Amino acid sequence: MKSKPAVAVIGCGYWGRNHVRTLSELGALYAVCDEDKIRAADLAGQFGVASMDMEDVLSSSDIDAVVLALPPQFHAPMALKIIAAGKHLLIEKPIALTVEDASAVVEAAAKTDLTVMTGHVLRFHPAFEALERMVLEGKLGHIQYIHSHRVGLGRFHTENDALWDIAPHDLSLILALTGEEPADIRGEGAAVLDHLSDFAHLHLSFPGGIRSHVFASRLNPYRERRLTVIGDKAMAVFDDVAPWQEKLAVYDHQVWKGDNGLEFETAEPRFIDIADGLPLTRECAHFIACIAEGKPSRTPVDDGLAVIKILSTGTVSHD
Template sequence: MTIRIAVIGCGQWGQNHVRTLKEIGALAALSDGNPERAAALSERFDVPARSTDDILADETIQGLVLALPPRLHGPTARRAFQAGKDVLIEKPIGLDLSDAEETARVAKVEGRLLMVGHVLRFHPVFEALDTLVRGGAIGELRHILSTRLGLGRFLGMDAVWDLAPHDLSLVLHMAGGAPECVETLRRTVLSDETDAADIALRFANGLTGEIHVSRVSPYRDRRFSVIGTEGMLTFDDLAPEGQKLALYRHKVWRDGAHFAFQGADADYQQTEPGLPLDRELRHFIDCIATRAEPRTGAAEAVETVRILNLASPRAPAA
């Protein structure tokens, strides 16, 4: 069976979905609130630009990608589920917990797939890190540290809502569950919203995590680290190829009444090639074909919105 997917919302990230689905051979249609943009993309990718209503009524389209303003994700997704479509929703799936829970509920009632677009979960370097941790390469996992710093993206959505979902998805997956405590320190620096934030997480099994995000940093930093009893791993998304995943066999031990440590040089790990968005969309297509539950499914989508509301209670207007 050929899976046909339409993209609704063709802004900056939506266009990436359009291009990638076209390359995969699964793009059936696109829709955007800007008629000129829709027409230009329609011509560029040789695919029809249609209204959302037309796409929902087309029984030959099995799946949708929604890359809309977050306030529109829930209502549009629920209509899609009721029309018999499976849906990949870009993060976040909603702006408040009740809306996110309702979207997940309707998907379940209608028997449709809900996948959230946490693209870094499909990065081959993160997948390699995950495999190493599960295989005991760093002993018992104790702490997770995620940093996402840079300059820009003042889009009416504060730094927590714009940047932290990426990191929350990775942390929640590594932790294997929801945190029992969320603490946040937010700072307004150059805009009228939160420009930088530190989010501390504590899980029932004693695992802890910290996420640092900023859109007013003079330098870029995109690192995800896991700390265990026998070593540490770092995924550095900005590092050169071949150096994106480093294993540090650092050791810390009790020496009488004190603690001692021994550092080690980075041991760079080999990883598979592949583009995260391509891998994410192929996973979505495979889930539609096999009816398997997406790796980034409804439970994770709802939990991410719950934590975002705790971390930044004033939901964005976008």
């Protein structure tokens, strides 16, 4: 293995192009591949790398790893081919559209020594990493409730509704904070524009007692990207729309049982200093380090399967 692996990006759409740029900046980009040959050639020319066919990517001994950023209905079958070809793999979310397909990817990865990880990019956001440390260190006390709101206008897909397109971001964060999969899942969606849900609600209950809800919408007049964690010592908010220095706020609110019932005292937010760095850059650098050093990924495909299980169970009704 070279000191830095050579990575090919399969899928040069909106998010794939971000991977191409980031891997180029990290000095690991080797090739790009896309069904649209003109788009692939143009992108390859911009970054000074090869434009290759899928079969050539899989068979090339010069390519160590692949980033897979296709429409999600193609992720599982292509992931199995990449793993069979002996390439390390980062699969964008969702890693599949069924539990069966996601399980097949996890099982294939488990039979190898390859790094096979899910592209849950917000797990690498410095603000979330700081929040995760606070939870693990008990600074918020016993975690009681976690809720997320991720709303905005667009993007509209022909295959994915709001639940499958938007909710995986926050589900990956919630699963990381709870450290377990939910015991009970209830979901509801609302289709406004066509047959696909534009709004989605998920309610989760975890074995350890934490409860949670996720609200996702792609038909909303304003953008909100907020994850709130309620502990019995303090509350914290990761707000990805806020200015960098205000992305992670802690509220030392107090609630207690008094003589006349529950009483409370509010506090002004404390903004937590967070490290610099773009989440995608940190994620790609982690992928490269896992390959080079043989260490386990923070977001293995098992995490992607856990999210698919929730999405599959949570899709119960459309108004």
